[in-house]
Amino acid sequence: EVQLVESGGGLEQPGRSLRLSCAASGFTFDDYAMHWVRQAPGKGLEWVSSISWDTTNIRYADSVKGRFTISRDNAQNSLYLQMNSLRVEDTALYYCAKDGDLLRMNYFGYWGQGTLVTVSS
Amino acid sequence: QSALTQPASVSGSPGQSITISCTGTSSDVGNFNLVSWYQQHPGKAPKLMIFEVNKRPSGLSNRFSGSKSGNTASLTISGLQAEDEADYYCCSYAGRSTFTWVFGGGTKLTVL
Numbered sequence: 729e730v731q732l733v734e735s736g737g738g739l740e741q742p743g744r745s746l747r748l749s750c751a752a753s754g755f756t757f758d759d760y761a762m763h764w765v766r767q768a769p770g771k772g773l774e775w776v777s778s779i780s781w782d783t784t785n786i787r788y789a790d791s792v793k794g795r796f797t798i799s800r801d802n803a804q805n806s807l808y809l810q811m812n813s814l815r816v817e818d819t820a821l822y823y824c825a826k827d828g829d830l831l832r833m834n835y836f837g838y839w840g841q842g843t844l845v846t847v848s849s
Numbered sequence: 850q851s852a853l854t855q856p857a858s859v860s861g862s863p864g865q866s867i868t869i870s871c872t873g874t875s876s877d878v879g880n881f882n883l884v885s886w887y888q889q890h891p892g893k894a895p896k897l898m899i900f901e902v903n904k905r906p907s908g909l910s911n912r913f914s915g916s917k918s919g920n921t922a923s924l925t926i927s928g929l930q931a932e933d934e935a936d937y938y939c940c941s942y943a944g945r946s947t948f949t950w951v952f953g954g955g956t957k958l959t960v961l
Contacts, residue, residue, distance in 0.1 A: 763950075765895075773887070773895065773938050775950040787949040828900055833949075835885040835940070837906070839894040 730754040732824045732840030739846045744814055748843055750807040750824030758802035761785075761827040763836055764809050766820035766845075776822070777809065778833055785833065792818075814847045821845075852877065852951035853939055860959040866927040869956045871939030872920060877951055879920035883942035886915060886924045889955075890935045898937075899924060926958070934960040 736748040750762070764776040777798040778787045786798060797810040807824055821842040828837025854872040861867040871878065871886075878884055884902045887895040897906055899915035902922065912927045922941070926933055939953040 772955040773940070773952045775940075775948060775952065778949060789948045823894060828897060828906070834883060834942070835897065835900045836887070836895070837897055837900070839896070841894050 730826060730838045732826060732838065734822065734824045734840045734843035737822065737843030737845045739848065740814055741849050742814055742816055742847055745810070745812045746814065746845060748809040748811065748822055748824075748845070750840060752805045752807065752824075752826065755826065757800075757805040758782075759830055761829075761831075761833040762800060762807045763825040763827065764798065764807075765823045765825055765836060765839075766818075767823070767842070768817075768820040771820075774820070778827075779807070780833060781831055787833075811845070814845075816847050819845060819847050852943070852948070853941060853953035855937075855939060855953035855956045857954070858957045858959065860961055861926075861929045862961045863929050863931065865929050866925060867929060867958065869924045869926075869937055869939075869958070871922040871924070871941075871953050873922075873941050873951070874920055876945060877920075877941040877943040878917065878922050881942045881944070882917070884915065884917055884922040885940045886913075887938045887940065888935045889938065895938065929960050931960050934958055 731753045733751045763778045795813045823842045824840040825836040826838045886899040889895045902917045903915040
C-alpha cells in the first residue's frame with residue numbers, strides 16, 4: 729500500500745525558513761517523479777514544485793521560484809521542500825504527491841495527508 | 850485567479866448524471882492530452898479520478914468518465930451517489946515557465 733507521510737510544518741514568521749519532509753513507502757520510490765502541491769485555507773489546489781526520479785528535471789511555480797528548493801533522497805525514500813524567505817501567502821496545507829506514471833512527470837497519482845504551514849508574525 | 854476555469858458549483862439528484870467543465874487555453878488543455886481530475890472530500894486529501902483526459906485509475910468506478918474538446922475538458926459522473934458529493938479539481942500540464950501544471954478553481958458537487 730502506498731503511503732506518503734508529510735512532516736515539518738508549523739508556525740513560522742515571515743522571512744524565516746522551514747523544511748518539509750515526505751516519507752514514502754509501499755512503492756519503488758526511485759521509479760517515480762514526486763511533487764508538492766499546496767492548498768491555502770478554504771482555497772483551491774496550487775502546484776508548487778516537482779522533481780523527476782533521477783533529479784535531472786526540477787520545476788517550480790513562479791510564486792516560489794528562488795525561495796523554495798525541492799530535493800529527494802532515493803536511499804531514504806524521502807522527498808523534501810526547503811522553504812526560505814517565507815511569506816504570509818505561503819500559508820497552506822502542503823501535500824506530497826507521487827506521480828502516477830512510471831519514470832515520467834505526468835499527473836498526481838497518490839497524495840499524502842498534508843502538513844500545515846502557517847506564516848504569520 | 851485560477852488558470853483553468855470551472856463552475857463554482859453543480860448539483861444533481863441521486864441516479865442522475867452531471868458534467869463539470871474545465872476551460873483552459875491552447876497552451877494547456879488544448880495543447881496536451883494531460884488533463885487529470887481530482888476528488889476531494891472535506892478535510893481529506895485529493896484523490897485521482899481521471900488522468901490523461903479519459904483514463905481511470907485501476908479500481909475506480911466506471912461511473913466517472915473524462916473527455917476533451919478543444920480547450921475544454923469535462924468530467925462526467927453518471928448514476929450520482931451521495932458519496933460523490935465533494936469538491937472536484939481539474940488539472941492540466943502546461944509546460945510553461947511560469948507553471949508546469951495548472952489547476953482549476955474547483956467545483957463543489959452537491960447531491961440533492
